[in-house]
Amino acid sequence: MLMVSAIACKKDGGDPAMVDMSGEWKLSTLNGTGTDSMFGGEGLDIYLYFGSDGSFETFERLQDSEMYAHYSGTYSISGYTASGTYSDGTSWGASYTVSLSEDGATLTMTAGSEECVYAKTAIPSEVRDNISHRAALKSTENAEAYPGKFL
Amino acid sequence: MLNRNIRAASAVMASVVLCAALTGCAEDNLSTGQSESQSVQSKIINTTMDAIPGGLIVRVNAEAASEAGPAVTKSGGVLVSGMAKMDKVFSELNASGFKRLFPDYDERTAAINRKYGLDQWYVLSIPENKDLETAAMKVAALDYVTGVQYNTAWVKASDGVSRKYVPTAAVKSAASEYFNDEMLASQWHYSNMGDISLGSTARSGADINVADAWRLTGGNNGVIVAVLDEGVQWNHPDLEANMWTNPDETAGNNTDDDDNGIVDDIHGANFANAPTITGEITWDNYGDSGHGTHVAGTVAAVSNNGQGVAGVAGGSGNGDGVRIMSLQVMKGTGGGSDAATSAAIHYALAKGAHIIQCSWGYNAGVMQSDYMFSRTATAAAIDAFVEEPNDILDGGLAIFAAGNEARNMAGYPAAYRKCIAVTAFAIDNKPAYYTNYGPGCNIAAPGGEEICNGQSYPTAEILSTMPTVALQITDSDGNPTGEYSSTDYGYMAGTSMACPHVSGVAALGLSYAKDLGKTFTRDEFTAMLYGSVNDIDQFLTGTKYTLLYYQGQLGNLNLANYRGHMGTGYIDAWRLLMNVEGTPCVTVKVGEQQTVSMEDFFGAGATRLTYTGVEMSSDDRAALGLDSTPSVVNGYLVFTPVLAGSAKLTVSAIAGGDTVGSSSGMGGTEISREISILARNVASDNGGWL
DSSP states (O other): OGGGGGHHHTTTTOTTTTTOEEEEEEEEEETTEEGGGGGGGOOOOOEEEEEESEEEEEEEETTSSSSSEEEEEEHHHHHHEEEEEEEEEEEEEEEEEEETTTOOOEEOOOOOOEEEEEEOOOHHHHTOOOSSSSSHHHOOSGGGGOOOOOO | OOOHHHHHHHHHHHHHHHHHHHHHHHHHHHSSOOOHHHHHHHTTTSSSSEEEEEEEEEOOOHHHHHHHEEEEETTEEEEESSHHHHHEEEEEEEEEEEESOOOOOOOHHHHHHHHTTTGGGGEEEEEEEHHHHHHHHHHSTTTEEEEEEEBBEEEEESSSOOOOOOOOOOOOOOOGGOOOOOGGGGGGTTTTOOTTTTTTTTTOOOOOTTGGGGGGSOOOTTEEEEHHHHHHHOOOOTGGGOOOOOOOOOTTSSSSTOOSSOOOSSSSEOTTTTTSSSSSOOOOOOOOOHHHHEEEEEEEOOOOSSSOOOOOTSSSSOOOOOOEEEEEEGGGGOOOOOHHHHHHHHHHHTOOOOOEEEEEEEEEEEEEESSHTTHHHHHHHHHHHHSSSSSSSOOEEEEEEEEEEESOOOOTTTTTTTTTEEEOOOOTTBBBBOOOOOOOOOEEEEEOOEETEEEEEEGGGGGEEEOOSSSSEEEEOOOEEEEOOSSSSSEESSHHHHHHHHHHHHHHHHHHHHHHOOOBBBHHHEEEHHHHHHGGGGOOOSSSEEEEEETEEEEEEGGGHHHHHHHEEEEHHHHHHHHHHHHHOOEEEESSSSSSSSSHHOOOTTGGOEEEEOOOHHHHHHHHOOOOEEETTTTTTEEEOOOOOOEEEEEEESSSSSBBOOOBBBBEEEEEEEEEEEEEEEOTTTTTOO
């Protein structure tokens, strides 16, 4: 398996089968449905960051909120297949078949019958500045053990 | 201590008798074909038990209120309303005053008074030697009178005894990692490390879990908590910086700058002699116990100031603590009264308070349905307070102590559906021996308890601010006990002390909402508050060796009696702030049966709650390919999505007990949470998107 750093081959005109996912993305459609129309029009906001160093981050806006759940971890890519592991050791829900549009503006990630299309979009600073602290709660069961850690 | 308990038990017995009488009245009201005397009697709202002589609270119809105006004035030494029948009664009773209970402080207040019918409530002043029942019947017989209420005295939900703070070798608590208050390590109720030097039964985690919450906010000085109690010592060095200050009043000029009829109401006002209201707040009258100052300190003693104690929402040392408005409704041995508390709640509304913190009430059993309580002036004031919008919620929060008679029901007003009723647990995470529990109780918080496995540990009570002068403690008859209050700081116990923990946490939640620019409906916020809890029932097995309230001696308290009756669980500040931030949508996998835990929405006691229903529109069901609405089984939402898609549903549960309270019976409060469901073909185990 090649690590993401090998993706540079494509940029260098190397292995054409390697997909360079690096960059910042925003989910635009899920199985063909526009995210703006989901949840009765409240929308679904998902941002992804894939680093060229094999790191990734996800940002998901909370229900009725301007804050975002944040996850991070590492990923790798082999040919057209991307897989990854969250920083808590949990694997991605699936390995994804990935493809880029000709102009590199659209990333499509497919797993089974699910297709997510992402548009290349800079993650707004207000997203990174409004990270929810909820993950600390979910990691424990007992009040005394809450670490309350920032992610 | 034991003598106090026996007296309290006697009071409870009397309450039961009274309750039976009151229930009879309610039934009379429901019957048809009432005789004239029955009709008059039905206007009498309560009984003369604990009634304060010299006055009646009277509700008139809108026409009479318009005729009488703010107050009926004297002419030739007698009251003249212009309404012949009323003037005749005034004369017969030798009445000296007929004055609005809820003044029109300003145009906004006048509009609120009209909106909620508060302009129809008056206080009739009569000589103290007049027989109240006779007077009440005369007034009730007037056509334009719709209700007559005896001005009942209230009881504090605490015995008033305080214990001196003695520096201990308490280990550094998690909370003291954030704030530098010198006594913070002894405030186990904020962050309990299980330090047995504070109490031999101390259990780690028996607290409000506020330490980490303070990393996000210590408070917001735009949030106001009105403390209705004995006067708060506003110049206490650990409180003064967090006292609310009336922006429209200039201190010490002996002038009513804001033209609200009260001179120099700087940090609140004194309602102890309502309908006379003054700006002078007192805390050191004979008979005062320091109760109000102690309660205020738990809510918002100045935190991180290098001295004394911290408050739950006392700020971070940068002037950002929530503000305490002192509304004095008790004075010395006089206790509170319906007139005082209702007028004080109204002032809180007029001056923009977000929360009323109320550690007092009727003894449990005096009233046993919302119907009975809802007819009172205090209920009218609460109704307006919780329904009138403020800048964060669409209605204020009314937080009350459940009561200290070890009864299996909350006392009123706590039990009123529109109020949040707080039960008390001890340093061991188990119910304090005195706490009320059962119908009407919504949520638990630390109230402290001196006895730990039969041994005395004053440090197992709640540590907070106390008046800086020693006060003579009196018994319930007003006689000196020979004990004096602790000064500056001290320990007290009771649901009185549990209540301000919930008020403080709620204020912290409102502060965080204000910091984030978020607003909520009162129902939304209350549901979040009730869902921000840890499971207390897990500790309720076997017995604990402590004081037995009714026996007045040490013994084994059967904890099974409290299971499911302490409210939704015990309050957790961190969880509330997370709920304020928002909840992620629940991602589920298509084609597989889903069992979604309700813990994120209803707290760690979610598996033990009674759920009343799930609502989901047909469009939302169709979006997930569901034939029927999901159900909640043992705290888990169960369904099998067939299609990928997004949908919303609403789950409802009972906060406190297994039946919803109604006008005819006590019970819990129904709360609802909206949940967003996203059905995908991919779902990670940790909730992450990928």
